[in-house]
Amino acid sequence: MLKRLTMAVLGLGLLFSALARAEVPADYTVVLLTENFPPYNMATNGKNYAREENLDGIAVKVVGEMFKKAGIQYHMTLRFPWARIYKMALELPGHGVFVAAKLPEREKLFKWVGPIGPDDWVMLVKADSPISLLSLEQARQYRIGAYKGDAIDEHLRKQGLEPLSSLRDQENVAKLMNGQIDLWATGDPAGRYLAKLEGVSGLKTVLRFDSAELYLALNPETPDEVVERLQKALDQMRADGTVDKIFQSYVE
Incomplete structure (x- = not known):
């Protein structure tokens, strides 16, 4: 009887854990930071600060489409320098930075979505x-x-x-x-x-x-469900040719 009760409690614990893990608020928004790194990300106005309407590049298009397909809200800003936005993504929950090389010494610092490109x-x-x-x-x-x-x-x-x-x-x-x-x-x-x-x-x-392969690096406190939805969206975009089409529009 005690064994059954223990198993039941463990089962409920796992169920509640899974439900909590899957619950991402409808208004959950990721603050995306990037830099001038053509042709992956760049400011169309040539400045070191720009918002969505003044951003262009392979990764800007791929990441933007990925978030839309995943149904996750975002704000995208280009800032300078790289060291600053990298530190912000590392320290501030709800933030991410792209494109970042996924190096062994960085791997445990973030949650990763990609690869976006080489x-x-x-x-x-x-x-x-x-x-x-x-x-x-x-x-x-x-x-x-x-x-x-x-x-x-x-x-x-x-x-x-x-x-x-x-x-x-x-x-x-x-x-x-x-x-x-x-x-x-x-x-x-x-x-x-x-x-x-x-x-x-x-x-x-x-x-x-x-x-190196280039990724979206998300703050380590980003919910796993968000990461999984984004990765699934990117995988679908690669499978249906969307990623290739975006690349070709810039490099050919």
Whole structure:
């Protein structure tokens, strides 16, 4: 009898736990933060602060459609710099940041939805540069430009390199062209897209040293039901070709 009563209590506990887990208030809203990181996210007005009506990019479209399909409300804002919005998403319940590389050291800090897209890590040089690399170790002798606080910047520092970091990645285009740096450590396709916006083409890839998948990183207190609904919506968008169509509209 005691065993049956114990099992019944445990069963009710699991039931109430599941119900509580599934209950997401109808007015639950996620504050989404992003940065200027073309072609994934960018401000159409060219500024470092923008709201939904002035945002564009692959991830902006994918994430926005994903939330609509999941039936979850959101507000989307572009701010600067990356380190600030990353910290906000990490510390403030109901917040998320995109696009973020899902690295081992970050994995337990957030709840993740994705992948939204790839980010290959490359070293770019000017078209007429004689530099040739086989490894990051060989890059150590050169001046390397990177984006302050970005996953690539962090990775290089952990490898013992000391990149000359800029607050905006597009600043590295001018630095590369005028000789302030020899190598530009950036993402692909982001780097080439930024260079094109600055009127620069023909940059060469001399090293592809890593890659990462880009995700939406949600504050760890985000309800699991919200995360699951968003992931399901994204999986459906990938299966029906929506994600591919959005990508093609920017990169072709």
